[in-house]
Amino acid sequence: METINTDVAIVGAGGAGLRAAIAVAEANPALKVALISKVYPMRSHTVAAEGGAAAVIKDNDSLDDHFHDTVAGGDWLCDQDAVDLFINEAPKELMRIEHWGCPWSREPDGHVAVRPFGGMKIERTWYAADKTGFHLLHTLFQTSMKYESIERFDEYYSTDLVVVDGRCCGVTAIEMRTGQVRFFRSKSVIIATGGAGRVFPFTTNGAIKTGDGMTMAYRAGVPLKDMEFVQYHPTGLPGTGILITEGSRGEGGLLVNKDGYRYLQDYGLGPADPWPRKKAMELGPRDRLSQAFWHEQQKGRTISTDSGPVVHLDLRHLGEAKINERLPMVRELSKSYIGVDPVYDPIPVQPVVHYTMGGIDTDIGTATCVGGLFAAGECACVSINGANRLGSNSLTELLVFGARAGKGAAEVAADGGENPVDGEVLAAAEAAENRVLALFRRNDGTESVSGLRRDMNAAMEAGAGIYRSEDSLQTCTNEMQKIRERYGNVVLTDKSNVFNTDLVEALELGSMIDVAAAMAGSALHRRESRGSHQRLDYTERDDDTYLRHSLAHYSPEDQPAIDYRDVTITRSQPAERVYGGAAE
Amino acid sequence: MTERTVELEVLRYDPDKDDAPGFQTYTVPYREDWVVLDAINYVKDELDRTLSYRWSCHMAVCGSCGMMINGEPSLSCHTFLRDCPEKIRIEPLQNFPVERDLVVVMDDFIDKLGSVKPYIVAKEERSVDDGEYLQTPAQLAKFKQYTACINCLLCYSACPQYALNDDFVGPAALALAHRYNLDSRDVGRSAREDVVASNPGIWECSFVGACSEVCPKSVDPAAAIQQTKIASAGDYFMKFLMPWKRK
DSSP states (O other), rough: OEEEEEEEEOOSSSSSHHHHHHHHHHHOTTOOEEEEESSSSSGGGGOOOOOEEEEOOOOTOOOHHHHHHHHHHHTTOOOOHHHHHHHHHHHHHHHHHTTTOOOOOOOSSBBOEEEOOTOOSSSOOEETTTTTTHHHHHHHHHHHHHOOTEEEETTTEEEEEEETEEEEEEEEEETTTTEEEEEEEESSEEEEOOGGGGGGGBBBOOOTOOOOOHHHHHHOOOEEEEEOOOOEEEETTTOOOOOOOHHHHHOOOOOTTTSSSSSGGGTTOOOOOOOOHHHHHHSSSSHHHHHHHHHHTTTTTTTETTTTTEEEOGGGGGGGGHHHHOHHHHHHHHHHHHHHTTTTTOOOEEEEEEEOOEEEETTTBOOOBBBEEEESSSTTEEESTTTTTTTTTHHHHHHHHHHHHHHHHHHHHHHHOOOOHHHHHHHHHHHHHHHHHHHHOOOOOBBBBHHHHHHHHHHHHHHHEEOOOOHHHHHHHHOOOOOOOOHHBOOOOOOOOSHHHHHHHHHHHHHHHHHHHHHHHHHHHHOOTTTTTTESSSSOOHHHHHHHEEEEEESSSSOOOEEEEEOOOOOOOOOOOOOGGOOO | OOOOOEEEEEOOOTTTSSOOOEEEEEEOOOTTBBHHHHHHHHHHIIIIIOOOOOOSSSSSSSSSOOOEETTEEGGGGGGGGGGGGGGEEEOOOOTTEETTTTEEOHHHHHHHHTTOSSSOOOOOOOOOGGGOOOOOOOHHHHHHHOOOOOOOOOHHOOOHHHHHOOTTTHHHHHHHHHHTTTTTTOOOOHHHHHTSSTTTTTGGGOOOOHHHOOOTTTTOHHHHHHHHHHHHHHHHHHHHOGGGOOO
């Protein structure tokens, strides 16, 4: 097996990975960075984020307000020291991206413009029309080309962390062009692989969002934190799940049911003012809006379509000029994929799996419990998002914590320190290679990747959706355990070494099954309702028992063991989440 | 009633075992709301696990799934079955070496993207404490269109110059250079001139405009190249007229 020696290995080249790579290069240009990604950087799913990135910049806004919006939005499950760090760093990070060329939308006088977003008391979401993630990703990718110390390894699928004596010594990855496994021997590793929405069948997430990095850390002994919290975005296109940005509602879009009624006023989000009121109605938080849809469906007030029940997102009153200026991609997507021009007709929408609040357990500096291993972005759980992330906090999060991960990993790499002896490290890397080869060579299996994936998706949708119960989750965890066993019987049809997507999809499926089991197990054990985790059998928040982070620990054979850690509370005591007119 | 179907003729090539590429035909169900990518995913999931291709976002923004569909460079996630004939021919993007099946080798493009220095070259180092560069909506509008490129390679596949001479820097990379040149925050135009105004740069373009026709994001790289030609020609003559203006 070929060994590639580097100083810092970064897995994932989306927003967080690229920001981390640049941070390493700027902190210490002498350090070699290996930026490893299963796709070319500009294919990373950061590209699909639309609405914007939050940071306090205007005179009418305050850091305190961003803090309180975020903590209340997360139903007090956020670590408040991390939120404070986040809101303080946020304006600097977005400013840096401005200096690097991001085409932010502007006010007439040339200052960066901001728009309102759900759950935010004041408009503070920077945006580049409705392609903010796209522009952020391309700006970072293009800027990263300035730095000679960053060497990219595009289309390398990372399989395992190599951990010896509690220290991370690198990562193994398949070079997809040749099918060969390479060992990236490094002094520190950053995981920045994004979310795992593909665990569910109906998601805004691209095909690549399979939770690989989460699983690599999980199998290497790092717990996955708060995995029961999965965000449904309230406005996806039926059929495809294509995201229609919250920016649509930030600009004044309205949600109505089959009677043309703004139903959100029935769910503690009113009054139904004709103007957009912050933190009310359509500008409520995503968890509340998706839950309201579920209730409307139960009441028979949604609209039936071939692709399931929908409600209408009405943008018509914004007018063609504003839609073209602020929401051009929404118009284009809606016209192309469902044949609805929002200038003339309301867009049918339904809730869709969008974001994993949980992830790799890190401290405020993005470090994990394994020496030299860091994680940042959606794959990580710091945690600033708690039980429900506010829209436009995640693009900012991947910059703030991507940069911190880069600095932290650079320090570890520069320090040198005690490294385990080479023989043990190489043996561990070879064990990882052998796992891949065993899967590749197996001929006697009976399970296909696509069939098993479908069963996993179905089990998660049935058991761990917007509303959950003991029964549904027990069934789901049992099913997931069976699926794990069946995975041992997966067989590949494709035996080629060149760009073998049957192999990569099989490994991705293995990642997703472990992530899914962590989600379902964590959800089963949290017998309360908080943020995005809603139980039909435990409908109230229970701070006495559950004002704590869940930690799922990996077991090769059994279901994950779940334990808990206290939330860090500094200056905001848990209170009732209040939205609508009562929030003022 | 028999279910309506479509036939996909897909170019297959695995350098591990094939001497030459060949077509393989798959019959897949027709669905009114399906794009070609959905049909290919059906093949992958139900019929043939060995088919290789790239895709991710399914919403025409990640740029992964470019391929020739009935001879036209297209995004397969943005080409609907309802707009295609019953027999659909699918091949890897032309003008690129084939890595396997519908996957092309894109190293050359990636190198060219980097060669135009696609980042802000600032007049002086600016601290984040100094706040943002002011940029009016009018200044933004000058280059905004050229920021929309998703690097899908369709323009290279359509470009007759790139087909003849792969030294040509090509539409997307030249449009990106132009994007930074037009950005009010940037002073890097002269630094990019080496690559942009070199022989395999803008002067190679014969202005057929095929790049702009296939662009799924209306970037119009042909216009970017023509505007760059005018600016570079201007520089050339300025050297004689106003030699003191040289950098």
